[in-house]
Amino acid sequence: MxxxxxxxxxxxxxxxxxxxxxxxxxxxxxxxxxxxxxxxxxxxxxxxxxxxxxxxxxxxxxxxxxxxxxxxxxxxxxxxxxxxxxxxxxxxxxxxxxxxxxxxxxxxxxxxxxxxxxxxxxxxxxxxxxxxxxxxxxxxxxxxxxxxxxxxxxxxxxxxSYYRHYCIAARELYEAGQFGELFYSEVEYYHPHIGHTISPLSFHEGQRTWRYGYPPMLYPTHSTGLLVGVTGERFTEVSCLGWGNPENPALKDNHYRSPFNVASALFKTDRNHICRCNVFWDGTAEGERAQWFGTKLTFYMPGSGGQPFRLQGPEAPEWTELPDYWGRIPQTLTHNPGHGGSHPFLTHEFVRALLEEREPAVNLDAALNMTIPGIVAHESAHRGGEQLTIPQL
Ligand SMILES: NC(=O)c1ccc[n+]([C@@H]2O[C@H](COP(=O)([O-])OP(=O)(O)OC[C@H]3O[C@@H](n4cnc5c(N)ncnc54)[C@H](O)[C@@H]3O)[C@@H](O)[C@H]2O)c1
Known part of the structure; x- marks a missing residue:
C-alpha cells in the first residue's frame, strides 16, 4: 500500500x-x-x-x-x-x-x-x-x-443522475449546441413507498430510521441533477404543491413534520427557462427520468411506463441506442451496479479531480444548486404553492 x-x-x-x-x-x-x-x-x-x-x-x-x-x-x-x-x-x-x-x-x-x-x-x-x-x-x-x-x-x-448514460448523452448534445435553446425540461424521480410505514427501510431493529416520513423535496437531486447536469443553469424561483396519501401513517407523526409523500415543483431558472420537477414516494411509476425540450431538439429518456428513448428534431442524431461511454473509465471499474451505470464514473471523477487538483464535476456549487431548490420547494409546498425565491449561496 x-x-x-x-x-x-x-x-x-x-x-x-x-x-x-x-x-x-x-x-x-x-x-x-x-x-x-x-x-x-x-x-x-x-x-x-x-x-x-x-x-x-x-x-x-x-x-x-x-x-x-x-x-x-x-x-x-x-x-x-x-x-x-x-x-x-x-x-x-x-x-x-x-x-x-x-x-x-x-x-x-x-x-x-x-x-x-x-x-x-x-x-x-x-x-x-x-x-x-x-x-x-x-x-x-x-x-x-x-x-x-x-x-x-x-x-x-x-x-x-449526473453520470446516467442518458444524462451524459444529453449533456454532450447540449454542449455541442444541438438543442438550440433548451427552454423547458421535465425531470422526475419516482420511488414508491420509500418512507412509508410499509417499507422495511423505514425501520431498523424496531426503531424508525431517517427515511420514515422523509419529505420528497428534501431529496430532489436525482431530479434537479438532470437539468443542472445538462445545462448547468441555476434554479431561481419555485412554486411547489405537495400531496400526502392519507393511508400512510408515517405522514402523521414524522420527525420532519412533513405531511407530503408526493411533490411537484415548477422552477424558473436564471436563463428564464422552465423546469417541471417531480419527486414521488407514492403511486406505481418508478425510476429517474427526464425529457428535455430545445428549439432544435427534444430528447426523451426511456421510462418505467414504457416510454421509448427518442431524439426528435430535423437535425437529431440518428441514434437507435446511446454511444458507448465505458471506454472513458479504467477497465477494472467497468461494473454496472445500478443507477444507470453511474457509480464507476463518479468514482473515477472524484479520484481524477483529486489527482489533478481541480474541481470535480459535481462540486459544492453544483451540489447546492441541485439541493437548495428542493429545500425551498418543500417550504413552498408547506405554504400551499406560494412562489418563493431560491437563495444563491
Ligand atoms: N442513487 C443514489 O445516489 C443513492 C441511492 C441510495 C442511497 N443514497 C444515499 O446514500 C446514503 C446512505 O443510504 P443508505 O440507504 O445506505 O442509508 P442507511 O441508513 O441504510 O445507512 C447509513 C449507514 O451509515 C452508518 N453511520 C451513520 N453514522 C455513522 C458514523 N458516525 N460512523 C460510521 N457509520 C455511520 C449507519 O450505521 C448506517 O449503516 C443516504 O444519504 C442516501 O440518501 C443515494
Whole structure:
C-alpha cells in the first residue's frame, strides 16, 4: 500500500499533469488513467455500509481503500469484504481520531448527517465525496460553504443522475449546441413507498430510521441533477404543491413534520427557462427520468411506463441506442451496479479531480444548486404553492 501522504502540488509535478489539470474545469478528461504515475494513489476511507457497498473504490488503479467504518457490526464486515480492507473503525468519529493514512472519505451515512460528517472530515484535512443530498436546510448549506472555503478541501456529491448514460448523452448534445435553446425540461424521480410505514427501510431493529416520513423535496437531486447536469443553469424561483396519501401513517407523526409523500415543483431558472420537477414516494411509476425540450431538439429518456428513448428534431442524431461511454473509465471499474451505470464514473471523477487538483464535476456549487431548490420547494409546498425565491449561496 502507498504510505506517502498526498501533497496536491507535489502530485501534479510528479505526474506532469499540471498544465492540463489546472485548466480542465469540471469536465472529466478522457484517457488520463494511463497518464498517471501508477505509484500515486488516493487513500480513501468508506463510511456507511448500505449504499456505500455499491462502489468499487479498491479497483480504481489510482485509489486504495485504507479504512472502512459503520456503526453496525454486520455492515462493517460487509464493507471489509467488499473493499478487501482489514482496517476497520467502529465509527467515523473514532476513525478521524485514530487514522493516519487517509486522504479522502466517501460518506454514505444517513442524509440528515451529511453536513455534520462532511464538516468533521474537512476539519480534519480530508477531502470528501458525499452521498446525496448535500444537506437538508439552508443553514446547513451555509455551513458546508463555510467549511469548504475555509479548509480548501475538495467536495463532491455522488449524484448518480449526473453520470446516467442518458444524462451524459444529453449533456454532450447540449454542449455541442444541438438543442438550440433548451427552454423547458421535465425531470422526475419516482420511488414508491420509500418512507412509508410499509417499507422495511423505514425501520431498523424496531426503531424508525431517517427515511420514515422523509419529505420528497428534501431529496430532489436525482431530479434537479438532470437539468443542472445538462445545462448547468441555476434554479431561481419555485412554486411547489405537495400531496400526502392519507393511508400512510408515517405522514402523521414524522420527525420532519412533513405531511407530503408526493411533490411537484415548477422552477424558473436564471436563463428564464422552465423546469417541471417531480419527486414521488407514492403511486406505481418508478425510476429517474427526464425529457428535455430545445428549439432544435427534444430528447426523451426511456421510462418505467414504457416510454421509448427518442431524439426528435430535423437535425437529431440518428441514434437507435446511446454511444458507448465505458471506454472513458479504467477497465477494472467497468461494473454496472445500478443507477444507470453511474457509480464507476463518479468514482473515477472524484479520484481524477483529486489527482489533478481541480474541481470535480459535481462540486459544492453544483451540489447546492441541485439541493437548495428542493429545500425551498418543500417550504413552498408547506405554504400551499406560494412562489418563493431560491437563495444563491
Ligand atoms: N442513487 C443514489 O445516489 C443513492 C441511492 C441510495 C442511497 N443514497 C444515499 O446514500 C446514503 C446512505 O443510504 P443508505 O440507504 O445506505 O442509508 P442507511 O441508513 O441504510 O445507512 C447509513 C449507514 O451509515 C452508518 N453511520 C451513520 N453514522 C455513522 C458514523 N458516525 N460512523 C460510521 N457509520 C455511520 C449507519 O450505521 C448506517 O449503516 C443516504 O444519504 C442516501 O440518501 C443515494
Amino acid at each position: 502507498t504510505q506517502k501522504r498526498i501533497s496536491r502540488r507535489g502530485l501534479l509535478k510528479e505526474t506532469g499533469l499540471a498544465a492540463t489539470a489546472l485548466f480542465a474545469g469540471t469536465r472529466p478528461l478522457r484517457g488520463l488513467a494511463q497518464a498517471v504515475n501508477s505509484q500515486t494513489r488516493i487513500r480513501i476511507a468508506v463510511v456507511g455500509g448500505g449504499f456505500g457497498l455499491d462502489f468499487h473504490w479498491h479497483e480504481h488503479p489510482s485509489c486504495e481503500v485504507t479504512g472502512v467504518s459503520d456503526l453496525r457490526p454486520d455492515r462493517r464486515v460487509a464493507l471489509q469484504s467488499r473493499y478487501q480492507c482489514e482496517t476497520v473503525y467502529d465509527s467515523l468519529e473514532s476513525m478521524l481520531r485514530e487514522a493516519r493514512d487517509i486522504d479522502a472519505v466517501a460518506i454514505f451515512t444517513e442524509a440528515p448527517n451529511h453536513e455534520k460528517h462532511v464538516r468533521m472530515c474537512m476539519e480534519r484535512g480530508l477531502h470528501v465525496i458525499s452521498a446525496v443530498p448535500a444537506c437538508l436546510t439552508l443553514e446547513e448549506a451555509e455551513r458546508l460553504r463555510e467549511v469548504t472555503n475555509r479548509t480548501g478541501m475538495t467536495y463532491m456529491m455522488a449524484e448518480t
